[in-house]
Amino acid sequence: MSDRQARPGYLLLEDGRRFDGTYMGPETETAGEAVFTTVMTGYHEVLTDPSFAAQIVVMTAPMQGVYGIRDPDVQSRRPWVAGFIVRHLSREVGSGPADATLPEYLASHDIPTLIGADTRALTRHIRDAGAMRAVLAHDGIEPGRAAERLAAEPGMSGRDLATAVSTPEPYELDPSPDVEVRGLVLCLDYGVKTRSLDLFLREGYRVRVVPCETGVNELLDARPNGVFLSNGPGDPEAVPGAVDRIRALSDAGIPLFGICLGHQLIARAFGARNYKLPYGHRGGNHPVLNHATGAVEITSQNHGFAVLEKDGRIEGADGLEVTHRNLNDGTVEGLVHRERPVFAVQYHPESAPGPHDSRYLFTRFVETMRERTAATTR
CATH class of the missing domain: 3.40.50.880 (Class I glutamine amidotransferase (GATase) domain)
Incomplete structure (x- = not known):
């Protein structure tokens, strides 16, 4: 995931709250249920946990990627998250060995990622207002279009995943x-x-x-x-x-x-x-x-x-x-x-x-x- 792919982006929540950051991922917007996880490590396991299907996951620990990606940590046949939100994304592996960097892994699987958003404020908002539908997009997607996509996303209740x-x-x-x-x-x-x-x-x-x-x-x-x-x-x-x-x-x-x-x-x-x-x-x-x-x-x-x-x-x-x-x-x-x-x-x-x-x-x-x-x- 190279720097030239980065562009301004945002997460738009169902209640109208918006969080901005740097977007990396596909050209189209992505919808899902915005949730947070408090694990301090284990981002590879999070990404490949099928229980996170159709969810945009906020990592509360501020730094992600410091030990890279290691193939033995994979938990299923592919990543399942709808989106990934982090405060800081490490492009270097501080402790090895690693099979890839986290940015490389996110890019290879085309996972929508928002970097630099205020994950502390976002986590507190979800904790107070509850998990809710959200759209993750780059700034080329007009908010009106994002809102339409959000409205079309089914809620988690009654959904067989x-x-x-x-x-x-x-x-x-x-x-x-x-x-x-x-x-x-x-x-x-x-x-x-x-x-x-x-x-x-x-x-x-x-x-x-x-x-x-x-x-x-x-x-x-x-x-x-x-x-x-x-x-x-x-x-x-x-x-x-x-x-x-x-x-x-x-x-x-x-x-x-x-x-x-x-x-x-x-x-x-x-x-x-x-x-x-x-x-x-x-x-x-x-x-x-x-x-x-x-x-x-x-x-x-x-x-x-x-x-x-x-x-x-x-x-x-x-x-x-x-x-x-x-x-x-x-x-x-x-x-x-x-x-x-x-x-x-x-x-x-x-x-x-x-x-x-x-x-x-x-x-x-x-x-x-x-x-x-x-x-x-x-």
Whole structure:
């Protein structure tokens, strides 16, 4: 992304607020939901996280790009963000080795980028007014045209994005040859990140990733030891067929583990409802209380919806129990079924990027699968 491509640009928010900076990217304007993330590092993981699909992401940490781009950090088959906003963009790699600079990566994928905007003021505005639709454009796009594009952009409520980011074809991953194969984990891909799959492979499980619209019979015919419901973007209430699919898997006695969108869908499958948060949880420093241990876990999060509760209970889902709670706003961060091998958390325990406090949940799922397998083979 060379200097000659740079030109004045702006972000126009749905409520009329405008933030100016230097624009780099495609000639046409780009629309999406303006959100912010508080991660201090991990911009490559942010860019390639499918949960950020159709969103213009504001990085609150002022300097981005100092360690460049490293191919092992990629979390999916391509970047998904609709736009990228930073205060300072480093053109030099301060610590290596790196496969590319961040400006080179943004240019190679034609990601609309606004540099030099007042990200502190923008973050405070989103925090106070809520996440909202926005348009990112260069100064050759008249504000009137940008406003028309903004008006045409659908809101996040009622929007199915998981189907769009899900893998179009099934694929399978095998553990390394020096690891004993324990069984098969089936991943319902609503926008899965590579790090989650890697953690199952390390535990000795083959992983078969399938489109989120895969039929129940095909899922059951695979005879998995467990089913992992991944993270993903959009409104959980808009994902077609998810509730019936999850309920059928659980009725068959298969252990289920969900994160992020998968957590919300599991809740819905057992009678709960979801609602949209004002500005969501996005960052690598969210404190969550584990009710079972009393420990506070610092978690990585990226979601805009949550599970509805009333008086400490998940409303409409008596079979579910709250296991984790967000200490910032009190929202439900984890749940478990009282009788079935089903549990889920709202956050990202694969931690890409973010702290590793919650990696134990993958081990817990492995133990659940082993116990279930042992019980059914006696």
